[in-house]
Amino acid sequence: MGTAFGHSIFFTGTDRNIINPERQLRMAKESVTSTNTYLPYRDNEALTIHAADGSASGNFYQMNGDYLVTYEYCSGTEPDDYINFITLSPLDRTMSQEPFSFHDAHFGQNPTHFHDYFELMIVLEGSVTQRIENTDYRYEAGMCCLITRSLCHFETFNTASRILFVGLKPEYIDDIFKRASASPFREEKSFLDGPICGFINSDLKTPGKKEYLDFIPTMKNVSSKKDLHFWSEEIINAMMNPHFGSQDLVQGALCSILDYLSDPSCYHCTKTALEHNSDFLIFARAEHMIRANHGRISRSDLSSALGYSGDYINRIIRRHAHMSLSEYCLQNKLFYAAHLLESGNGTGNMSISEVCALAGFSNRTYFYKAFEAQYGVSPRQYKEESLVTLSRPGGFAK
Numbered sequence: 001m002g003t004a005f006g007h008s009i010f011f012t013g014t015d016r017n018i019i020n021p022e023r024q025l026r027m028a029k030e031s032v033t034s035t036n037t038y039l040p041y042r043d044n045e046a047l048t049i050h051a052a053d054g055s056a057s058g059n060f061y062q063m064n065g066d067y068l069v070t071y072e073y074c075s076g077t078e079p080d081d082y083i084n085f086i087t088l089s090p091l092d093r094t095m096s097q098e099p100f101s102f103h104d105a106h107f108g109q110n111p112t113h114f115h116d117y118f119e120l121m122i123v124l125e126g127s128v129t130q131r132i133e134n135t136d137y138r139y140e141a142g143m144c145c146l147i148t149r150s151l152c153h154f155e156t157f158n159t160a161s162r163i164l165f166v167g168l169k170p171e172y173i174d175d176i177f178k179r180a181s182a183s184p185f186r187e188e189k190s191f192l193d194g195p196i197c198g199f200i201n202s203d204l205k206t207p208g209k210k211e212y213l214d215f216i217p218t219m220k221n222v223s224s225k226k227d228l229h230f231w232s233e234e235i236i237n238a239m240m241n242p243h244f245g246s247q248d249l250v251q252g253a254l255c256s257i258l259d260y261l262s263d264p265s266c267y268h269c270t271k272t273a274l275e276h277n278s279d280f281l282i283f284a285r286a287e288h289m290i291r292a293n294h295g296r297i298s299r300s301d302l303s304s305a306l307g308y309s310g311d312y313i314n315r316i317i318r319r320h321a322h323m324s325l326s327e328y329c330l331q332n333k334l335f336y337a338a339h340l341l342e343s344g345n346g347t348g349n350m351s352i353s354e355v356c357a358l359a360g361f362s363n364r365t366y367f368y369k370a371f372e373a374q375y376g377v378s379p380r381q382y383k384e385e386s387l388v389t390l391s392r393p394g395g396f397a398k
Contacts, residue, residue, distance in 0.1 A: 046089035061115035065089045067250070068117070068167035069235055074100060074126070074157040083157070088239040090247070100157070112152035117167045118200060121145045122228055122257070126161025127307060130154075132212065133274055137281055138307040142224035144215040144261060146196065148203045151210050151274075164232045166254065170204055176255065177201070194262040195269045210274040216285050218292055219305070221266045231257045268292065282306065283320040286313055295332030296360035299325060333359050334374045337367070341383045352379050 048062040071086045081100040087093070112131060121130065123139045130137050130145055131154045138158070139145065147153060149170070155163065177197055180188050191197060199213050217224035234253035238246040261267050268288035272281045285306055290297055299310035302325075306313065314325040321328050337359035340350055353364065356379075361367035371379050 045092035059113040061113055063117045063167055063169055065091045066169050066172035069239060070165040071236060072163045074161045076160045077157060112154045114150060114152045116149055117169050118173060119147045120166045122164040122232060124162040124164055124229055124232060127158040128161050128163060129156050129158055140307045142217045146213040148209055148211055150208050151212060173200055174204060191259055191262060196258050196262050199271060212272055214270045214272055214281055215261050215267045217267055218265065219289060227260060279316050282308060283316050286317060290329055290332055294336035295329040330370060334371055337371060338382065341379060342386045
């Protein structure tokens, strides 16, 4: 998918995985209204920064427009690498740069900030660490995070990376939701029943909650990075080359991203509150992926998808589920097998062998043994009892 207007600062040619940082920076310099070296977070027309003055809560960022977009490109994590910041709003376009070593030193000093707007972080490439209220979380390409106005946070880079931050003024996003409620499209209205709208409306009604939404792509969603690249490019191009209709283009791409993240077939969404244990988010991410795949996921696949070692994930699963990762996966495979055996769900005509294969068991003897240990009866007995239950008044109920 290509852009129909302006130029791309992300890609060259037809391969959307090609990165050309020099071209990105050259085009940015041609479009921005001001540049500044080594001061990425400074006052401008779009953003006012109130210094912390020793406060533990960090700097306070105040947005002066409806939305603010910041694109960050990090060339690597060696002392001579650099980070470029391009900040765009309808009011101002600025660019700045700083050495990675300078940014990394600030991260070590815990210079968190908070703001008067919602912020969506989209990891387009690489790996970053998001520090949320003194707890660090790893985000890989394709992952996203939506933060409320009260959370103190800061980001740093683990590898060469690209991130897009989208700041949304409460009044702006509230107006989008109100117009969606009056839309003639049922599909557009259905978004209002989803997790993102509920999360934002909850904070609008009761400000001050220290919560955030975490998004990780489902295993079946193999195009997450490509899709996020496309919409991010649409937003950047519209803001760097503004013309009649640019505001609608930005809002359309933004709504597409929010709708995409709300789709449970594309993303696992977890609301995390600060009263949760610090490793709750990692457990929730793993749990989503294990359940979505009915336990048929390997330790290495989880490790690759979440960016943590298999041993670490295993320890967290044991801490929260009181069983090992392999036991937890087995339990979910057995749950799925039981679901397939139940006549009430339309799959009761499947043979035991078919259920065994679909549930991910290659050894039928092992399947029988594990199933009986879980449910106290054999798969065949379980299926027969399901048939009897279904024939009773009221249908199947477990």
